[in-house]
Every structure is written in C-alpha cells, then in structure tokens.
Amino acid sequence: MGFFAALRQIFSLYTYRSARSKKIRLFFIISMVPVVVLLVAKILEIAQPSARISAEEIFSRILLVIYIQLLLPIMALFFGSSIVQEEVENRTLVFLTTAPISRSSILLGKYLSYLLLSVVIVHAGFIFSFIIINLDHLGGVRGFGVFLNFMGVGLLALASYIAFFALLGTVFRKSLILGLMFIFGWESIVQYFPGTTQKFTLIHYVKSLLPASSGNVKFLVLRLEPSPAFESMAVLIGIALISLIAASVVFKRKEYSLRDNLS
Amino acid sequence: MKTVVEARSLSKWYGNILGISDITLEIVPGIIGLLGPNGAGKSTFLKLMVGQLRPNIGTVEVLGEPVFANHTLFKKIGFCPEFDCYFHELSAWRQIVFLARLHGVPDGEVTERAQKALEMVGLLESRDRLIREFSLGMRQRLKFAIAVVHEPEVLILDEPLRGIDPLWRMRIIEIIKRYAAEGKTVIVASHILPEIEALTEDIILIHQGKVFAQGNIQYIRDLIDSHPHMVSIGCEHPRQLAALMVGEPSISNIRFEESEKKVVFNTDNRDRFFNVLNRLIVDNNVAVEEILAPDDNLQAVFDYLVEGH
Numbered sequence: 001m002g003f004f005a006a007l008r009q010i011f012s013l014y015t016y017r018s019a020r021s022k023k024i025r026l027f028f029i030i031s032m033v034p035v036v037v038l039l040v041a042k043i044l045e046i047a048q049p050s051a052r053i054s055a056e057e058i059f060s061r062i063l064l065v066i067y068i069q070l071l072l073p074i075m076a077l078f079f080g081s082s083i084v085q086e087e088v089e090n091r092t093l094v095f096l097t098t099a100p101i102s103r104s105s106i107l108l109g110k111y112l113s114y115l116l117l118s119v120v121i122v123h124a125g126f127i128f129s130f131i132i133i134n135l136d137h138l139g140g141v142r143g144f145g146v147f148l149n150f151m152g153v154g155l156l157a158l159a160s161y162i163a164f165f166a167l168l169g170t171v172f173r174k175s176l177i178l179g180l181m182f183i184f185g186w187e188s189i190v191q192y193f194p195g196t197t198q199k200f201t202l203i204h205y206v207k208s209l210l211p212a213s214s215g216n217v218k219f220l221v222l223r224l225e226p227s228p229a230f231e232s233m234a235v236l237i238g239i240a241l242i243s244l245i246a247a248s249v250v251f252k253r254k255e256y257s258l259r260d261n262l263s
Numbered sequence: 264m265k266t267v268v269e270a271r272s273l274s275k276w277y278g279n280i281l282g283i284s285d286i287t288l289e290i291v292p293g294i295i296g297l298l299g300p301n302g303a304g305k306s307t308f309l310k311l312m313v314g315q316l317r318p319n320i321g322t323v324e325v326l327g328e329p330v331f332a333n334h335t336l337f338k339k340i341g342f343c344p345e346f347d348c349y350f351h352e353l354s355a356w357r358q359i360v361f362l363a364r365l366h367g368v369p370d371g372e373v374t375e376r377a378q379k380a381l382e383m384v385g386l387l388e389s390r391d392r393l394i395r396e397f398s399l400g401m402r403q404r405l406k407f408a409i410a411v412v413h414e415p416e417v418l419i420l421d422e423p424l425r426g427i428d429p430l431w432r433m434r435i436i437e438i439i440k441r442y443a444a445e446g447k448t449v450i451v452a453s454h455i456l457p458e459i460e461a462l463t464e465d466i467i468l469i470h471q472g473k474v475f476a477q478g479n480i481q482y483i484r485d486l487i488d489s490h491p492h493m494v495s496i497g498c499e500h501p502r503q504l505a506a507l508m509v510g511e512p513s514i515s516n517i518r519f520e521e522s523e524k525k526v527v528f529n530t531d532n533r534d535r536f537f538n539v540l541n542r543l544i545v546d547n548n549v550a551v552e553e554i555l556a557p558d559d560n561l562q563a564v565f566d567y568l569v570e571g572h
Contacts, residue, residue, distance in 0.1 A: 001367045013361050017350060091348040095409070098313050099365035100338040252332055255316055 006101035010109025018117050027075050027118070031125040034063040034071075038132050046136055056133050063129065064150070068206060072122055072154065073161050073187070077179040079114035080165025083107060084247075085175060088256050104248040107166065111244065115162055122154045146211050157206040160236040163243035164202065170247040170254070198225065202239065205232040264291040267417055267448040268312060272321035275307050282307035283472040285321070290450060294443045296459035297452040298483065299469035305452040306345055308469065309421050312450070313342045325417060338367050341415035343406050345422045345452075351395035355386055355405050358394060359412055366413035380408040383438060385431065399426035407435060411442070418442060418449045424458050436461050456483065491515070492533045496540075497553040501526035504551075507543045511536070524552075 001009075018024055042055035084107070087093035096106050130147045168182075169175040191201045198204045208226035227235070268290035275282040283304040299305050310316045311323050314330040314337070322329065328336050350358055359377045368376050381387040384404035394402065403426050410418060420439070424432050439462060443449045453459050459466060460480055468475040468483060476482060498504055505517050505526045513536045516529035530536040533556075544551055 001365065006365065009361065009364050013350075013357075017352065020352065090350075091344075091346055092350060094315060094342070094344050094348050095362060096365070097315065097334075098337050098340065098342045099362065100334050100336070100367055101365055102334055 001099075001101050003102055003105050006099075006105035007109040007112070010096075010101075010106055011113045014110050014113040015116060018113060023078065024117055024121070027071075027078075027121050028124070031067075031071055031075075031121050032128070034059075034066050035125055035128040035132065038063055038129050042132050042135055059129055059133060064210075067122065067125060067154070068157070068210070069188075069203060071125075072118075072157055073183045073203070075118050075121065076158055076161030077165045077176065077183060079118055080111075080162040081169035081175040081179055083110045083114065083166045083169055084251060084256070085169045085173070088173075093256055103252045107170070107248050107251050108244065111162060111166055115159055118158050118162065119155055122158065123151050126150050126154065149209075149211055153206060153209045156209065156233065156236045157202070160202055160205075160240040160243070163240040163247070167243040167247040167250070170250045194225070199227065202236070205235045208232040209236075266290070266327075267292055268323070268325050268450070269327075270308075270311075270321065270323045273308075273311060273318055273323050274320040275311060275316055275318055281472045282316075283311075283469070286469075286472075286474050287321075288467065288474060288477065290448065292443070292446055292448045293465065294439065294449045294451065294463035296463050296466040296480065297450060297469060298454070298456065298459055298466050299452075299475075300454050303454075303469045304472040305454075305469050306421055307472075309342075309419055309450070309452055312419055313337070313340060338413065339416040341410040341413065341418045343410035343418075343420045343423050345425070347402055347406075349394045349402065349405070352393060354391050354393055355381065355397070356390040359405070359409055362409050363412045366415075368413050376412050376414070380412040381405075383411075384408045384435070400428050400431060403427050404431060404435070407438075411438075416447055418447065420449065420451045422453055423451060424453070424455075432458075433461075492530050492536070492556060493527060494530060494536065494540075495520075495525050495527045495553075495555040496551060497523065497525045497555075498549060498551045499524065500549075504543075504549055507547060507549075508540065511539050513539065 038055055038059055041053075041058045045055045084093075087096060097103060126147060130144075165175065165179050168178055172178055187201045187203045191198050191203045191207070205227060209229055209232045226232075266289045268288075270286050270288050273286040274284050276284075281304075286308065297305050297308065307316065311318055312325060312330060314333065317331045324330065325336060326339055330336060353361075356377065359380060360373055363373050363377050363380075364370075378387060381390055384407055386401060386405055386408065389397070389401065394405065397405065403423070407420070407423055410420065418439075423439075424435060427435065436458075439449055439451070443463075449462075451459065451462055464480045465478075466480045466483065467477045496504060501519055501521075501524055505519070508514060508528065509517065513530045513532035514528050515531055518527050519525070520527060528536065540554075543549065
C-alpha cells in the first residue's frame, strides 16, 4: 500500500476512534471551563457595566494564559506522546507494524488525526470565547482579527508541541513524565530568562506570535523579548518538521518491547 | 521444494536475557510446528520472522527477503500474535476491514474477504459487536480471521488455539490444514503437544533458546511415553482406588494428598498405566473427579531430557 493511502487509512481510523474516546471528552470539558468562567464574567459585566474589569480583559489576562500555557501543551503532550506509546501499551503496535505499510505513514497518520482533534478542541474554546465577548454587541463584533490570530497561533503551537512530544514518545518509554517536566519545569522557568536563553523554549515562539501590541495581552510580554513573527513561525514549523522526521526515523528502526517479549 | 523461511545463526537477547541462540534452519511450504515450553524462545523466533524484533546476530529471511524494516514483505505474511491486541472499542467488522485495507486488499474485495474470514471462524453474526464484549475464544478466532483475511503466502500463528473451545479448536485445525493444502506455509507455535500433533507431523523443538531437535513428531511422542510420569487422580475415596492399583507393575510409587482427596501415581509406562486405570475405574464404578498428568507436557519432557544429557 502506498504511503498516502496508508496515511489516509490510519488518519480515518484514529480520528473515528479518538473522536469517541474518553480522553477527547475530558479535554473538551476542560477546555470549556474557561468559556464558562468567561460567560459568568460577561453576564456580570452586562448586569453591572461599571465593573472594573471586563470579560474581554479576563479572557486576555487569565483565560488565554490557561489556553496557551497550560491546556494546549498538556493536551499536546497527551496526544503526542501517545502516538507510539498507546500502541505499545495496548499491544496494537503489532497489527500496525506487521501490515505492509511504512511506519512513517502510521506515525504521520496518527499525528494528523490528533492534531485535527486537538485543534478542534482549542478552537472551539476560542470561538465560544469570541462569541461571549461580543454578546452585547453582536451587530458589530470587535477583535475578530485578534481571534483569528489566536487561532492561527493555536494551530502552529499544537502542530509543533504534538510533533515534539511524538518524538519523545517514540524514543522514551516514560515520555509522559518527561513531557510534564518539560512543560512545568523547563518551559515554565526558562521562558522568563532574559536574553537569548528564553529562545530555547517553544512557548517563547508561541507567545511571540500573539498580538503583543494589544493592550489586553500585556501580561504575556512580561519579561518576554519577542522574536520576530516570521522567525517564530519558521522555528515552530521547523521544530514540527524536524521532530516528525526524527520520530519517523527512530520509529522505523526501533524495536518496541511489548510485555510478552520474553517468551 | 522452495525455502520459505531461512534462519542463519540467528540470535536474539534482551539485555542479559537470552531469547534465542544460534538458530539455523530452513522451513518449506506445509505446516511446521514450533514446540517448546513457555519461555523457550518460540515467540521470539516468530517475532524475528515478522520483523517485530531485529536479530542481534545472524539473519532471517522470509521468501528470500530480510524481514526487519521491510514492510513491503508483510503483504505476503499473516501473523496471529499470542496476546490480545485489539482496538477493543471497535466492532469486529471495523477492525477486520481496517486491517484488510492496510494489508492491501483491493477496495472492491475488502467486504467479501472480511465476510469470508469472519464466516470461517463463526463470527459473521457477531460482526457488529464491540470486541470488548467478546469472550476470549471469540477474540482468538477474530485474531485468526485477521491473520488470514489478506490470504498470505506465509501464515505465522503463535498459540492460535489458546482459549478456544474444543469444537472451534477442531474447526480451526481443519482450516489451517486446508490452508496448507493450498501450497501455503503455516508455522504454528505451541507449548501443547496434542495441538501440534493434530496439525502436523513436522516439528521443531525449541528449548532454552536453541533448536533442540527437528523432524517427525513421533520422536517427541516416544520421549514422552518413555520417561517417568506422575499422574494425580482426585476422587472421593483415593485409598480405595490405590488399593485397586497397587499390584500394577507399571506403577513405581503411590502417595496421597489427603487434604485434597488425591492419589498420586508414578509410572514408567504411561500407556499401560492408563489402560489399567480406565479398566479399573469402569469395572469398579469409581467416581473420579479429575485426572491430571502434569508430566504430560513439553516442560516435563525437556526437563527430563536436559537432566539426561
């Protein structure tokens, strides 16, 4: 079977399976929590127009942080690291790797499937947030360009994070732990280092693409020395591509020990 | 006859643990039984044959091609692994269709082939049930159907009859025989001698990662019959049964396990022992609850042979 035909089969099956999985439901529910908070804030804003802080500010100062710094990398970690590891743990790897398809098509098919599903979840949160923020002036929506920017950044961030964690999951058995250390250790700390050190994090480039000039997102530029947008996009795309190529090479050559190997 | 599988000095270990060591053999079309006790290295050998593992030393070729990282070869190989490995939340139908497509079955034939494979193992009516609702026997049969759905030239089966009820066991044995009769190659690994006996006379004995013997199954049967056996019989009155058997020359020792109402016989002549036992049980109407022959397995034979060497 050709590479793209195999990729299509894998993509279809895993999208079908994952769309019904508990993991997806859980992430969807979690991603809706900020939306509910925003809705409450908006109702309060409408009820009490003199409130000191608007729903829009709550979104940009708090909820966006939750999306960009927390939900998005964690979701990417769970999806990316599971691309190979869930097949090893469920022992379904044997069915996939004894089929006449290249291992790269398995990896890429699953990657695209998980990218699609995670983008849907994150973007659903963004879209609902956008609607809620504009609830009281639906006739003349504002900030549409900024939300489009958020969605583009979300897509790029997920693409690079999932690919990076896919590489981790392909190489290491305990990739989930390593990934959590990466998110809450390395990324959380190093992004605030001055100078070029912060450029050794993915989150630096993700934040650099956010509308830093907007007064609403000043918190995001705290101690951030943003890289140019083009450079940030190139780095994120580059990391995604390099991670996927490296993961494919490793996946093709690596033996995976299923629990029964010693028989 | 063409060589289908060729292993040369094949060795595989996991860290410090030996999987198989220095195996050199050739397999030709037909059914070949890979026999050995648990942990002997059978599954390791099979996984090397289907490219799941890479040899540390030596080579293994299937149909003249190296296996590891050679995915195009897998169109000609069907593999039924020993363990459960399903997408449990899918229906049997969705899983077999997906895997048939992955194995390159043309779109126009997928439905027909999947139906045929499921029908062959008696699962066509259960095709829309989720796999997690299947019994162990049904899952095993599905695994077999998946292995044959693309009609491979080489069928590699690891303990394919495990957990299958006796009726379906017989049917699957017949299916495997028919498959081999079409000129294809079937390699079956098992640690249960009667299963292999029912399938083929050509066997490879594997023990401690090495090929212990290769040839006709009668060889191993003779070994089993000739080495000392222990037979445990559970019944209401074990001493009464022992009294009936006590003069039998094929018995070398008798002991009781009172707490479990069992009598254990040691015999040097298994066939004669069972003939006498059966006759006495019938003639004296002894109510027997169970008869266990723990030595009547490959591990016991191998232990016996290794001790003798």
